[in-house]
Amino acid sequence: RIINAPLAYCTYLYQTLWPARLAVFYPHPGMIPGTRVGDYLWPAAGATVLLATITVLCVAAARRRPYLLVGWLWYLVTLLPVIGIMQVGEQSHADRFTYLPMIGVYVMAAWGLHDAISHRPALRGPAVVGSALVLVVLAASSWRQIGTWQNSRRLLEQAIAVTDRNYFAHQTLGNALLDSGDFEPAQRHLEEALRIKPDSAYALEQLGALLEQRGDRRAAADSYEKALRLGWKSFYARLHLAAIRRDEGNLDAAIALWTAELQDEPDNAQLRVDLGTALVQQRRYAEAIIHLRRLVELAPNAPEAHNALGVALAKHGQLNEAAVQFEQTLALSPGQPDATRNLHWVRAQGQDQDLGR
Template sequence: MGLMAKPMLVTLPFALMLLDYWPLKRLGFKGPTSEAHPWGACSPIQCVSEKLPLIILAAGSSAITVIAQSRWETVRVLEEISMSDRVSNALVAYIRYLGKAFWPTDLAVFYPLPDTIPVWQPIAAGSFIALILAAAIWVRHRYPWFLVGWLWFLGTLVPVIGIVQVGSQAMANRYAYVSFIGLFVIIAWGAGAIFKPLGRKAIVGIFAGLGVAACAYGTWQALRHWENSVLLFTHAIEVSDSHPIFHTNLAKALSDSGKKDEAIEHYKAAIALDPGLMVPRYSLAVLMSERGQTSEAIRELRSCLAQAARDGRPGSIPTVDILNIRFSLGTLLIMDGHIDEAVDQFESILSIERQSVPENILIDTRNNLGAVRLHQARPREAISHFEAVLRIDVSNPEALNNLGLARLQLGRLDEARDYFRMAVSNEPDYSEARQNAELLEARIQELDSQIGRMSHHLKLNPEHPALLYDMARLYRMRGNYEQSVYYFEQLLAMDPRNLPVLEQLAVVYDAQGNDDMVLNMLDRIVKLEPDRADVYYNLACLYSRQNRVAEAITSLETAIEKGYENWGQIRSDSDLVNIRNTDGYKEIIRQADSP
């Protein structure tokens, strides 16, 4: 139970061996059990074997602690802190712990590692520790409590003294509770040794009372700083060397209490102290985005990613942190109009192994990417992202609503209505989906009504071109592509050179995913109007989708020759992805970029 509550109790078996020496007097005693020696004699081997179960538990706890801390990237490797620096800090920390024990002022929640330690400090500290130890050994027969107390203090601090460096602290008050028992043993028995010969029990009582009162007052003073996180970290900044962790935690506390402006200043202070820290930069970016400072937030997030790229040690920055940064950056880039860069960030998230990406990030990334593709009028790509979301969370209302919007772009009104209804069913308070469902229902009813009236007119005049065209268009709008094709084909039979009908049929066949018929329609259009740059561009996209690279390049070159100038579309159109890495496409882009 003790190890689960406080792993530093791994030294308990060795502390118990000190108790075997004194006050139990088992070690070094020879002879039978007596009233003076009720515990009997104990050899060193027997003392160790008695505590072997505890030693095994301690070893297991130590291994688990190191492994767990390593996975959370808190164990510092030798490349970060050299062994000489660790030993120097450990020696100085022992003296600082002694100082806090006897003069507990300027207590802080965290004592940061110093950038440098003057050479004289560890030398002086080591000499002092060795001197006290030598004195304790010298008087061990007369004052065994002195040696036991000093070794207890030194030994129980070993796991947390910094030889195995966990985190960024040089020392911590919480580590001293068990170790200070050794010092209190020295104080208690030492006071007895000093005052007992004098026979002044009253003096001992007075000093003890004053000591307790002083400790009580110090405790009352210290507790004031623990009232809340703002007071705690403000005090830490006041009494200790300014450290970015103090400013970061204070900024978080201020932000949580609604003091955003003050929080921003402390995040900036943390960054000024250590520009390489990602947490304050990310948190600063979040606050800036909340205040509408999108460009500034983007700058900070880009700095976070740049720092991650500069860090040479694999795993030093948790994957989840990088994913959160990329997701936030992508979202802000969309808000700032940098769509292509936002897509790059989202796709970087999706390129990571699936099991390494938390489900919430994966869902939000897919939904955002799908929304971008919807905005770009690329509904099929959007659908693939939304369906991926539903494979993770089958009832995700945002994905269901977005699937409805994507189906709506494809003209599949009935399917869109079903998705809107499912979104509302899963989340009744989802106002956007409910509004979409209501508006679409009204639109479907209106189209059905118009189709009914048009059917009546066509019965009276079945070969009227305008009526046939309107009926075909209504069926296309309704998503009934088979009927739409039926009426357009009637018109085409009347006039094979009817350009509006050929264009409408190309749209309908594209909605059906019938690339061959789309190609047929475009070929017929271009024969009738050979200078149509937009038609050649659509031919290039179609050929690219079919992986007919040479024909796609030729059609794209022809489109540009005939005046197609939408270079943003040419550079980003997903329909051209199959030719984007070809020499022909690169040459087209190179010529466009040439002055």
């Protein structure tokens, strides 16, 4: 982070003076496995020397041209919170961080130009023409850059084209392509993101989603598991991995995943029904009833919730309570086949018990 800070200061100046090869995301080299710190030591040292030289020159000129020191300190100080010493996010720098700090550089340029031409009237004409040309060039550059924001695909393809090892752009483009159903290019970009950054849990999750949609559920499960082992807190990955494990017959693994996710989302109705149903399959009726009662509290108007609770109660021998749940199901969804059949069965069981007495 310390090495990146002077590089970022100088990069912002360079990209302001020459706004080319701009991107929505610039990857931080320190976030990419295999990056060698030594490759950045000399550039960072050079950038530090340059920043120190400019600072010394501004201090030396402070009496005659105070605007230089004011503008330069404005730039250095206002950029400091987002320069990356306290890293927030995975970017090495970001264009949006320069909006306020660059006011200082513009003060230096504007007052410096005024100072130069005020003592040399002959320069006023060339200065006006030069300023006009600069504005035309910047307007053309802005028009061209705005075009890259036409849609996500174009924006991310631009980022990939002008930056190196941009795993973020690859994985985000892969996700966008996945959403649009372009599976093959989506898979290529997600795999490239993982080649650059194998510990990208987001790319692993998206690759899992893609493989699952293409029918390769075993490979999808492997991808989800890798993402979760990296500490990825994802409802989607856990829920889909649990569904795959359930369909494979591995209920223990599915229940463990649902239980873990329930710690983060205790009021998620889908989790409660999946977990409760699985526990019923394992004949752990008392545990299932706890989750399915909570499900009914979360979704009191859902007939499926009442029916699921009724099934668990019936299997646990609580026939009267089960009948109440099946009746509630039929009140919400008259003629529902499962609830109708279950209610008849419960009533028949109750009559048999009465006869037995």
